[in-house]
Amino acid sequence: MQYNKSLDRLLQIMEELRAQCPWDQKQTIESLRPLTIEETYELCDAIIKKDWNGLKEELGDVLLHLVFYAKIASEQNQFNFNDVIEAICNKLVYRHPHIYSNIKVSNEQEVKENWEKLKQKERNKSILSGVPDALPALIKALRIQDKSKQIGFEWDTTEQVQAKVKEELDELQEAMEENNQDHIEEEFGDVLFSLVNLARFLNVDPELALERTNRKFMDRFNKMEVLAEENGKSLLDMNLEEMDALWNYVKSKR
Numbered sequence: 001m002q003y004n005k006s007l008d009r010l011l012q013i014m015e016e017l018r019a020q021c022p023w024d025q026k027q028t029i030e031s032l033r034p035l036t037i038e039e040t041y042e043l044c045d046a047i048i049k050k051d052w053n054g055l056k057e058e059l060g061d062v063l064l065h066l067v068f069y070a071k072i073a074s075e076q077n078q079f080n081f082n083d084v085i086e087a088i089c090n091k092l093v094y095r096h097p098h099i100y101s102n103i104k105v106s107n108e109q110e111v112k113e114n115w116e117k118l119k120q121k122e123r124n125k126s127i128l129s130g131v132p133d134a135l136p137a138l139i140k141a142l143r144i145q146d147k148s149k150q151i152g153f154e155w156d157t158t159e160q161v162q163a164k165v166k167e168e169l170d171e172l173q174e175a176m177e178e179n180n181q182d183h184i185e186e187e188f189g190d191v192l193f194s195l196v197n198l199a200r201f202l203n204v205d206p207e208l209a210l211e212r213t214n215r216k217f218m219d220r221f222n223k224m225e226v227l228a229e230e231n232g233k234s235l236l237d238m239n240l241e242e243m244d245a246l247w248n249y250v251k252s253k254r
Contacts, residue, residue, distance in 0.1 A: 011081060014067050018075075029072055036065045048211060094118065116150040127151060138207050141196040149200075158201045165194045223250045 017024040039061045046054035070081035095118050097103035098111065105111050116127075127150070131143045148154070155161050172187040199206040224246045228235050235243060 010063070010067055014064075014071050018071055024068075027068065027072070029069055032065060032068060032072075036062075039065060048208065113150050116147065136207075138192075138196065138210065141193050142200065142206060145197055145200060155197070155201070158198070161194070161198045161201050165191070165198055168194045220247065220250045 019025075039058065043055070043058035043062055046058045066084070067081060070079065070084050074080040093100045095114075096111075097114065097118075098105040103114065105114065127147055128144060131140060131147065135143065155164070168187065168190045172184070172191050175183040175187040196206050199209065224243065225235055227246050227250065228238065238246075
């Protein structure tokens with residue numbers, strides 16, 4: 001199969017769908033947004049599972065959405081898909097002066113610092129302005145901390161971050177003793193934010209770490225259900241002590 005015309009083919013199909021398909025004709029950038037979020041999470045799921053066939057498929061779905069947005073934009077005389085490609089090409093060249101100019105860098109960190117400086121120069125806004133409001137809170141915390149780090153607003157050692165986590169836990173305990181729900185929520189958020197910071201210092205992606213734990217819990221819980229059924233029981237009919245015994249058994253068999 002010849003692949004050099006694949007993008008042109010996709011663009012042509014998009015033209016045909018927009019002209020002939022009632023569903024595609026009805027879509028707007030607003031109606032596509034939740035679908036795009038769903039496709040992005042499906043892409044992330046394929047990455048986590050290291051499912052290469054799934055990754056190929058999900059990348060295609062995301063690419064379709066990019067083409068769809070560009071088609072709608074062209075209909076409103078805003079921009080077209082070629083404009084999108086040209087813009088990202090220009091941005092990449094501009095933000096990699098160590099490749100396309102005479103700037104020298106010695107490591108990945110200097111590349112990231114230069115990137116943020118150039119990005120800030122382009123926007124002339126707050127350092128944190130590039131963090132999307134709609135990001136999930138955990139990822140948003142990571143991006144906020146990563147950006148503030150670029151200007152040196154950062155702890156020096158892991159031990160300092162650990163101390164901050166302990167401090168936030170102590171403040172959460174105080175809020176719990178006050179029995180003030182609003183204060184509890186605030187302090188709980190501070191604990192999570194400080195744990196994200198600790199994750200960064202440990203070179204751990206907090207989103208992936210939490211998802212790994214989610215999947216581990218689900219796997220063990222499913223095995224508990226199977227064990228209970230094999231013994232002629234249901235988890236619904238068991239007390240906490242019985243379920244805990246099953247949990248510990250499953251955990252020991254990993």
